[in-house]
Amino acid sequence: MKISIQVNEGPYQHEASDTAYQFTKAALAAGHEIFRVFFYHDGVNNATRLAVPPQDDRNISAQWSELAKENNLDMVVCIAAAQRRGIMDPDEAKRQGLDADNIAEGFRISGLGQLIEAGIESDRLVVFGD
């Protein structure tokens, strides 16, 4: 089955991103195709590479990056939600005249159309969040 994932909550504060990650891993292991993972609302905060959790805790952003690398996942961060919350890639930071970017490996910033397209192209769109 072709599945897309939507993550609506930020890391650590809420378990949605963890659950989405475990679900994505399990779906891939079961032979399903993940068409796209879309990060929206505070979910865009999963895409920062600057988070430094304690050493005995999981690094949620790094987990996603690793999973994306291993499985060639398309991980998209909503641009409107990202701009509000200061998640920037080098291009966007430059365009906004900012002095830094913070996006983690494997994530890309794009529009909400990517979410709608994921809904159209996938057999299932699974939403994680409140």
Added chain:
Amino acid sequence: MSVKKFMYVNRKAPYGTIYALESLEVVLIGAAFDQDVSLAFIGDGVYQLTKGQNTEAIGQKNFSPTYSALGDYDVNKIYVEKESLEERGLTLDDLQHLVWEDEDDDWAEKDSIRLVSRAELADVLDEQDIILSF
């Protein structure tokens, strides 16, 4: 591209969290994709459609006028759950009068809001391909 039935379920009050505002942003962007779009307002979500909102004292943007533009985006199936209104002491008169123009009927102005019971809304949800819940 195939046409799917997209349902946006709005469950949260308009302020307090950003879900309502960012849901509206998805709806407006999604309207460009020519899909079969419906919106549902349930629970505290019904407050999103109330008229006369004034956000001055909380220092946030009042985005409620945007709902009246939905008709221009061909978003004209707006389901409001009757029980959710009643539980909050609200009636349809407390909500904005949302309309759309039917080009197949000489651009007649028609109501976008459909007041449905919880049971009826369950049937509507059952018919959808994609449910985005905010």
